[in-house]
Amino acid sequence: MTRTTRALQCSATLVAAGLLLTACGSSGGSGGSSGQNAQSTSFTGRGPITYVAGKDTTGTIQTIIDRWNKLHPKEKVTFIQLPTDADSQRQQMIQNAETKSDAYTVLSLDVVWTSEFAAHQWIDRLxxxxxxxxNMLKPVVETAKYRGGLYAVPGSSxxxxxxxRSDLLKKxxxxxxxxxxxxxxxxxxxxKKLPEAKDMSCYAGQFQKYEGLTVNFSEAVNSAGGVVTDASGKPDVDTPQAKKGLDFLVDSFKDGTIPKEAITYQEEDGRQAFQSGKLVFLRNWPYVYALAQKSPIGGKFAVAPLPGLNGTGSSSLGGHNLALSSxxxxxxxxxxxxxxxxxxxxxSYFLKNASLAPPYTNLYDDASLDKQYPYLPVLKESILHAVPRPRVVQYGDVTSAIEKEAYAALSGSKSSSQALKDLQADLQKLTAQ
Incomplete structure (x- = not known):
């Protein structure tokens, strides 16, 4: 993956339980400071454009694009699908921006990339x-902002x-x-004492060395009372609380609570394992709900908040924002x-057909929707109490450091203590730049 290294002067603020919110202006090669405003952007020109996002595993995005294309035959949108994993998506979008190519128009950004893309002037202020x-949930809207300006619009949270497996728990x-x-x-x-469950594994999340591991590691740390950064915005992962969170994952691999093959799992791997009856519990995003209902376990599962060390855990805040390539x-x-x-x-369409989390508050508060989609109240609470990942200009380097050290601990090449100590040192260097 291309890593952009620049001398940056960092100014950080915190949101929700102490994770780094915004960071740095850039200098040099790819665009200078973020003084751009919406008034200086010329939103002119009509004609064909592209929409760029990760591979659509839900099969719903093209339907919305087709609706647009039918209404705007002279301004058609072409859907460019990137790989399913977030790291590859980010890499290809950055490569396009660094060459100043007009091949990508509207970008579907992971919410944590907004600050990075805005600071480098790869996307326009809106x-x-x-x-x-x-009309949207406040934490969701905040992910679309950088230094007080709007650089994206929430597409989904x-x-x-x-x-x-609610059927098996009940039995x-x-x-x-x-x-x-x-x-x-x-x-x-x-x-597992049930005859039909004796060969099942207990739990899985996303543990391959990619963005999903950053999410799962952060959730474990937060759910054990730790933080990735402290109240002053400095990294604070070399703590007893963070160790308890990482130890939960490490020990779960050791004792078989998490199956060994889950070290390779991304979102789709876990979904397929759960749907095929290999897992009792699965940590995943809401998109799984609609797909699992159409699988052999349809009607046999339910959702709950993520568990934690001493009570309900904390989710990482996910979702995608729509941004306009500069x-x-x-x-x-x-x-x-x-x-x-x-x-x-x-x-509403994405909610009903792909169980994607909507950014609009009233869709969660609609009693008829709650009855039809019983996971909505749980999802709303998950989003409102979620903890953002570090939204920094050098996010690629930060998440790479987290992935490397978390994976080393899970795979057994480092102890939890050493991995956290090394991660603390790496993050201190990255956030000091």
Whole structure:
């Protein structure tokens, strides 16, 4: 992956339980400071554009694009699908920006990339009044901002959920999902005594060395009372609390709570394992719900908040924002398409057909929707109490450091203590630049 290294003067603030929110202006090669404003951007030009996102595993995005294309035959949108893993998506988007190519128009950014792309002037600042931000969940809207400016519009949000085999828990005499890690392992032991569950594994998340590991590591640390950065914005992962979180994952691999093959799992691997009856519990995003309902375990599972050390855990804040490439053509068309794609009507469609988390508050508060999609109240709480990952200009280097050290601990090449000590040193260097 291309890593952009620059001398940066960092100014950090914190949100939600102490993770680094914003960081740095850039200097040199790719664009200078972020003094750009929406008034200086010329949203002109109409004609064909592209929408760039990770591979659509839900099969719903093209439907929305087709609706747009039918209404705007002279301003058609072409869907460019990138790989499923976030690291590869980010790499290809950065490569496109560094060459100032106009091949990419509207970008679907992981929420944590907004600051990085804005600081490097790879995306345009947007007019605040162009989108109904007042109708969206506040934590979701904040992910679209950088230094007080709007550089993206929320397309979807995301909060981690605990999927569990409700049919098997009920048969084992368990009346409610686990709230703690110890309760989860105890529930697994009971379920595995059932003849139909003897060959099942207990739990999995996303543990391959990619962005999903940063998410799962951060959730474990936060759910054990630790933080990735302290109240002053400095890295603070070499702590007893962070060690308890990482030890939960490490020990779970050692004792078989997490199956050995889960070290290779990304989101889709875990989903398929859960749907095929290999797992009792799965940590994943809400998109899994609709797909699992169409699988052999449809009607046999439910969702709950993520468990933690002493009670309900904390999700990492996920989701995707729509941003406009600074190098794109036909920006008037692009802005209109962003309004269309991020509208409440589109969000409702994605909720109903792909169980994607909507950014709009009232979709969570609709009793009829809650009845139809019983995971919505759990998802709303997950998002409102989620902890953002570090939103920094050098995010690629930060997440790479987290992935490297977390993976070393999970794979057994380092102790948890050494991995956290080394990660602390790496993050101190990166956030001091």
């Amino acid at each position: 007019p605040d009044n162009a989108f109904p931000l007042q 995301d909060g981690g959920l605990l999927y569990y 084992a005499g368990i009346t409610s999902p686990p709230a703690t890690w110890s309760e989860m392992t105890a529930d697994c032991a009971k379920v 190098f794109a053509k036909n920006k008037a068309t692009a802005l209109d398409f962003m309004k269309f794609f991020s509208s409440e009507e589109s969000a």
